[in-house]
Amino acid sequence: MSHFKVLYFASAKDASGKESEEFEWFEGIGCEKLTQLLVERHPDLAPVLKTSMFAVNMEYMDQGLSWTVQPRDEVAVIPPVSGG
Amino acid sequence: MSNSLSPPNAVPKQSADISSLEHRIRQLELEKDALEQQVRALRLEQTQSYRTASTTENTPEALNRLQQVAGLNNAEIARYGRQLILPEFGIQGGSGVGRLGIVDHDTVDTSNLHRQIIHNEARQGMSKAQSAALSIRMLNPHCEVVVHDLVLDSSNAQPIIDAYDIIIDGTDNVATRYLLNDACVLGKKPLVSGSALRLDGQLTVYNYRGGPCYRCLFPTPPPAETVTNCSDGGVLGVVPGIVGCLQALEAIKIATGMGSQDPPTMTLFSANSTTLFRTIKLRKRKAECIVCGDSPTVTKLIDYVRFCGSSATDKTPDLFMIPFQERLTCEAYKAICDSHTPHLLLDVREKVQYDICSLPSSMNIPLKHLPGQIKLIQESLGSGSDKPIYIVCRRGNDSQPAVRILQEHGVTAGEIKDVVGGLEKWTDRIDPDFPKY
Ligand SMILES: [Zn+2]
Numbered sequence: 001m002s003h004f005k006v007l008y009f010a011s012a013k014d015a016s017g018k019e020s021e022e023f024e025w026f027e028g029i030g031c032e033k034l035t036q037l038l039v040e041r042h043p044d045l046a047p048v049l050k051t052s053m054f055a056v057n058m059e060y061m062d063q064g065l066s067w068t069v070q071p072r073d074e075v076a077v078i079p080p081v082s083g084g
Numbered sequence: 085m086s087n088s089l090s091p092p093n094a095v096p097k098q099s100a101d102i103s104s105l106e107h108r109i110r111q112l113e114l115e116k117d118a119l120e121q122q123v124r125a126l127r128l129e130q131t132q133s134y135r136t137a138s139t140t141e142n143t144p145e146a147l148n149r150l151q152q153v154a155g156l157n158n159a160e161i162a163r164y165g166r167q168l169i170l171p172e173f174g175i176q177g178g179s180g181v182g183r184l185g186i187v188d189h190d191t192v193d194t195s196n197l198h199r200q201i202i203h204n205e206a207r208q209g210m211s212k213a214q215s216a217a218l219s220i221r222m223l224n225p226h227c228e229v230v231v232h233d234l235v236l237d238s239s240n241a242q243p244i245i246d247a248y249d250i251i252i253d254g255t256d257n258v259a260t261r262y263l264l265n266d267a268c269v270l271g272k273k274p275l276v277s278g279s280a281l282r283l284d285g286q287l288t289v290y291n292y293r294g295g296p297c298y299r300c301l302f303p304t305p306p307p308a309e310t311v312t313n314c315s316d317g318g319v320l321g322v323v324p325g326i327v328g329c330l331q332a333l334e335a336i337k338i339a340t341g342m343g344s345q346d347p348p349t350m351t352l353f354s355a356n357s358t359t360l361f362r363t364i365k366l367r368k369r370k371a372e373c374i375v376c377g378d379s380p381t382v383t384k385l386i387d388y389v390r391f392c393g394s395s396a397t398d399k400t401p402d403l404f405m406i407p408f409q410e411r412l413t414c415e416a417y418k419a420i421c422d423s424h425t426p427h428l429l430l431d432v433r434e435k436v437q438y439d440i441c442s443l444p445s446s447m448n449i450p451l452k453h454l455p456g457q458i459k460l461i462q463e464s465l466g467s468g469s470d471k472p473i474y475i476v477c478r479r480g481n482d483s484q485p486a487v488r489i490l491q492e493h494g495v496t497a498g499e500i501k502d503v504v505g506g507l508e509k510w511t512d513r514i515d516p517d518f519p520k521y
Contacts, residue, residue: 010282051307060301080301082311083256083319
């Protein structure tokens with residue numbers, strides 16, 4: 001069984017209640033499917049994901065382009081932080 | 085000599101006395117030095133405050149008239165010597181900032197001091213821009229400081245941005261972040277952006293050498309109700325300091341051309357994680373970006389408060405969900421307490437806030453847990469109760485949805501009301517000794 005890891009930052013960490021966790025991997029997890037998987041597990045992530053960016057293995061992933069998560073990838077959910 | 089009269093076994097005790105007295109003298113000397121330093125600093129501050137006031141230039145015309153910073157004099161060479169001899173720097177880049185503009189409309193408040201260390205206790209109520217200018221002058225008289233004591237908005241931002249080479253964003257709200265981004269894209273200036281909340285920080289240089297702008301990464305502003313500010317969410321004092329130091333580093337790198345071939349990145353700082361720093365590799369700017377893309381639709385500054393649906397400050401706006409006449413003033417609640425009318429006082433703040441301070445015999449259930457705790461409230465009231473419930477929170481915002489939740493569940497036959505202005509008003513109107521945080 002293959003897995004991939006998700007890292008949550010800032011408000012995504014609050015919404016999921018976790019810093020990171022494992023997901024079961026399968027073929028064809030693109031941006032949309034990933035969003036769906038995350039919201040299924042943590043409904044509170046839904047509004048956060050609307051304004052967050054994704055990075056895979058520490059590299060920014062454009063939500064408009066087609067890409068898929070590979071086994072053992074590390075996906076980061078990065079919402080903007082605006083405080084200072 | 086008295087020494088010779090002492091029994092031999094007293095010698096160690098005497099030498100201990102001497103060393104403790106000497107230690108005390110050293111301490112007093114240090115204290116004296118510190119006091120003298122304070123006097124010098126205050127004297128300098130006095131003279132500088134006249135100079136700052138007289139050299140403040142705010143208008144765009146004045147900014148355009150500002151002249152190029154000249155080469156280094158001997159005093160500057162002495163000051164920057166340790167940097168000038170770095171092989172990566174040299175005489176070109178080893179010096180400090182020639183001209184530093186500071187934009188801030190706010191005044192110094194005690195609650196800023198744990199993180200905004202450019203201000204101090206004595207400057208409470210002073211303009212933050214003025215206070216920052218004073219501190220910079222006290223550190224370094226060679227740096228020209230320009231004070232912009234104003235609210236940055238679409239009407240005044242562009243000429244200010246245009247007058248500087250590098251823009252550093254340390255603002256505290258979403259609207260101003262988009263405003264600065266667009267002004268930097270339109271003015272072709274690099275934007276060194278840093279932000280912090282709770283235990284997390286972010287750092288990115290936007291709009292620099294073909295890299296993305298803020299809108300490329302975050303095209304949609306987050307809905308106002310999902311944005312947490314430092315005042316509500318809290319922030320650990322050192323976190324903005326760490327991000328601020330990194331911003332200074334990035335500004336120096338841009339000014340000196342150091343690392344100019346590096347691809348654009350976003351640095352994430354997590355104070356509570358075993359990996360403190362993570363660096364995300366970013367792409368080039370987005371061709372379809374509405375401000376920095378190939379066919380931009382944002383070609384001049386827009387109304388950012390409207391665009392973001394949130395105000396251009398980090399102050400939490402008042403909520404008006406329940407009509408005023410259906411709520412309690414602090415004075416009215418005080419009268420209820422004084423008359424010993426039986427009731428339940430429900431405090432809906434987060435537990436960490438409740439632990440700082442609370443009113444006597446109140447019950448704490450944070451707003452977000454309220455729907456799941458209805459049974460608990462009913463149990464503490466007793467069945468079929470007509471005891472009134474009064475609800476309090478920090479500022480009188482969260483208490484309003486709490487009233488609605490309890491009304492929907494019909495927990496009591498008595499009235500359910502909240503206290504206008506919350507515990508902050510309670511301090512202002514009723515009990516000045518009740519802490520504000
Ligand atoms: Zn852009």
